[in-house]
Amino acid sequence: MSAGTAYLCSAGGLLIAAAIKAWALRKNPRDPLLRAVTATLVVGALLFVTAAPPHLAAINALFGVPNIAAPIVYSILTAFDAVTIVLLIHWRGNDEARVTRRQTRLCLTTYALVVLAIWTLFAWGDAPVERLRDLDTYYSSTLWIREMVLLYLAAHSVAAVTMMVLSWRWSRQVPGTLKGGLLLITAGAACTFAYDLLKYTAIVARWLGHDWDWLSTQVAFSIAGFSAFLIAGGFVLPPLGQGAGYRWRALRRFRRLQPLWSEIRPEIPGTSPPPMAWWQPVEHRLMQRERDIFDAVLRLTPWFDRATGANVYALALAEGSESGRARSEADACVIARAVIGKGRSAPAVAPELRWTVSSIEDSDDLLDMSDAMLRSSRVEVTRQSAALAEPRA
Template sequence: MSLVVYMASFLLALAAILLRRPRRTPRSPLSIATRATAFIAAVCFFWSAPVTLAAVNHATGIPNVGAPLTYGSISALSCSLIILLIHWKGGPQEQIRRMTRLVVAVYGTLILAIVVLFSLADAHTERLTDLDTYYANTPFMREMITLYLMGHLASTIVLSAVCLKWARDEVTGLLRLGLRLILVGLLLDALGFTVAKVTAVVARWMGYDLDFLSTTVAPPAAALGALVYSAGFVLPRLASAAAAERQSLATYRALRPLWSAVKDVATAPPVAEPTWWQLWWQLPSSRVYLLEANIRDALLQLTAYIDQRVGRTAFEAAVERGEQRAEARVAAEKAMIIDGIRRASGKGDGPADPPEKFRVTIDLVELAHAVDRLREAASAPDQVKARRRQVSDTDVRS
């Protein structure tokens, strides 16, 4: 049984690692809640493995001390699932914070009660797999077991009701698939774990022995259910993250011509530009961040080559074409930067007339497209000349 539980713990920990955000991206409450839930679930399964329980009991010298540790982590998981659902639903930030504080207060009190009840109970016989049923009639242990099962069942009911309501709404795509996975996972958890445990404990209260439900059915059902509903929570987020990374990759490729045009102007070393052998593991969003920082630094160093007369001419021409003033300012800035790149490479005519202050406000991708078109236009005559030389050489040989 420990192998199954450890496998679930490993997969959930892996999900928490894969959901990490790039270091320079803004912190997202939903991202934090998702990773925290996956991490708590991994810890929960790790503590509940019989091998871990035996090690904890032996290390502390307290029989069954792993029980409140496991039950507390299960309650923490129930709490984190509800908090994740609150952030997933969204809404006013103040309402989200208020509901989050309420859930934390309720389950924090539950965890504290579990610890207190265990400290008051008489549980000196170590039980690694059947503690729930073995101590089902023991004072304080009975209440502790009931509390954690009811707390977990309550979270399952709340999550199922909300997800069922959302599934009936007009949701499509991966969000609908995620909701269905959550419902399936919660059903496995509710029937396979909680109901099985409660049935086994109640059977003990009535003098019957249905311990196999608690020891054989519940653990693998809980592991499978946790994996399924965790996938339901994670899948939509992974999909949106993948879409964002695809967009970042397209942006990175679009900016490369601009960086090629301005990198020789930069006098400072690039901002932590990755080497070629590091690029394979860096996320495209991280690459874009570094590339944009390097481009902006290089563009600021172009100030000495910027000619504001070029900007005025481009602005007036854009206004005459009927463009809005904002669009005309963009055209003027683009013209000054492109002219500055030419002057920095030694292709300008006459000295520049730089402005007193120059700030890059233009979209870098738009600027990169303009630079790329200019390069293609400049290289067209050379290509024509090369083709003519090839034709001439062929005629001479013939």
């Protein structure tokens, strides 16, 4: 793989992550943290686009100044370091907004001064020979250009260490996908610091009369692309993981409600909307299923027999079931009997003889009632008893 292609692949990875964030930003455009993450990923992609050797040559030709692409790339890299640290500061949050603002101002001011110093040193220096991949080592002994290179590397190293420390400390305080994302950022920052160490080593080797440029042009280059993917993945993983986790929990609830929904399905009016297709968002399908269950329970209320519920509840308690589980099983039996009783045009139970189904008041209890509808043998016994009962005038 050529250097230009590899840089563009890294930029593409960051742009994909930015596109995912931009899609989320479309739904929540006022989220400042989401805007900051999107901007950080876009700046990172811009960095790899401009740093590709073919693009460096194009930038130099555009401005007509040899190696002017170097301070441009170094400035973008420095800006990326700054916004990444600011993003972590805001992502982590602070009880005092004043502290967050002070840290943000300090970071942005410091790195703005670094950018200004990079351009000043480049203007003072002399770099007439165009170097697209080994400028760091080729001019490692050139006055002012050497200082420019060391300055950008120092700022980059400080950012990498800061990212490692902040991400690692925070990852020890949070669970789940957020922890995983922070660990990815920590690993990416460690790779970034390794990139800097390789650059330092190659430069010092030049000072000592050795040619270890391959550490800078080959190994460090490979690590830079890998670190970009790790950092991008670290920023994208938490929201994706949280969204996937939410949808997975909704799907589990949807499936667990299937037995109860199937039981009351005959009570769903023909005028009600049909069940949503499987490709519709699962949270919408879950909402529709729960609404159908609540509506059916209301229509079945006049057929809820207190004697059936009390008998099943007492038997479940006698067998050692917890009160909540016993109540869910009793409710399931009452609903099963009511569906059959209503279907046979049996008369309504008098209000004072009705059983109150309380399992619909809590979503978890609703799931327990659906489980009882599927697994409890007493529900089937109740169905058979209701089917054999003589209709009452």
